[in-house]
Amino acid sequence: MPVILLQTKIQAQRERVFDLSRSLAIHIASTSKTNEKVISAKKTGLLELDEEVTWRAKHLGIYQNLTSKITSLNYPNAFVDEMQKGIFKSFTHKHIFKKISARETLMIDEFNYESPLGFLGKLADLLFLKKYMERFLKERNQVIKEVAESGEWENYINDSKGLTGF
Template identity: 55%
Template sequence: MPRIELRTEIKADKKIVFDLSRSIDLHKISTEHTKETAIAGKTSGLIGLNESVTWRAKHFGIYQNLTSKITEFNRPTYFADEMVKGAFRKFKHEHHFSDLNGGTVMTDIFDYQSPLGILGLLADKIFLKKYMIDLLEERNRIVKEFAESDKWKELVTDKKTYGNNI
């Protein structure tokens, strides 16, 4: 089963980075190139424990649907989403957040299993793992861009959490 681990350093508060990482709206921005849109479940705002979202996106020239659910949640240090239905045989995406010199280290651990047995394993080696890394790196680049500027305020507007910083 392929495993992708990415570490992204972000000069922003952990709570902001955590919330941006679970923002349906930010995810849409980071996947504009695949025409990804939320079509069922939680379709905007911040997704939470036991909530699911169904995404429709164009990958490899084919429109696909994928439903994932938040299965673990400990704000602001960790959450995990797992595929409920979609093209993979299975996947689990862990999101870890820790403090670093006044900022945040965001660590993604993405474990997945491709369908189609040996053909899936071959696809992983030839192109799929690289494709998934590129998708995750673009998402993380957008999280970093929003967190390190005032753009995060467009997506995260909970006055109880952020007070007058909004």
């Protein structure tokens, strides 16, 4: 089972980075290359524990639907989303947020996945899939970093939860 481990230092409070990472709006903004769209009932706001979201996106030239669920949430330290339905055999994405200082956070992604199609899936991992997924996650993290470090972050976090000011 391939594992992708990424670390991103962000000049922003941990709570802000945590919430941006759960924002549906920032996910859409960070995945413009794959034209991701929410096709589930929940379309806006921050994902909470036990909530599911279904995405439709074009990856590797094929339109796909993928449903993931927040299966663990420990504010503002970590959360986990897991695939419920989709093209992978399975995936678990752990999001960990370590406070470096009052205004600096280390965001850690641990993405474990299992490709479908047995031997062919393993071959795809070696040839291109792991690199493709790593690049996809790095691009998403770069958008989170840029937004968190700018004044734009307030546009992506739901004010009704009283989360502004981070």
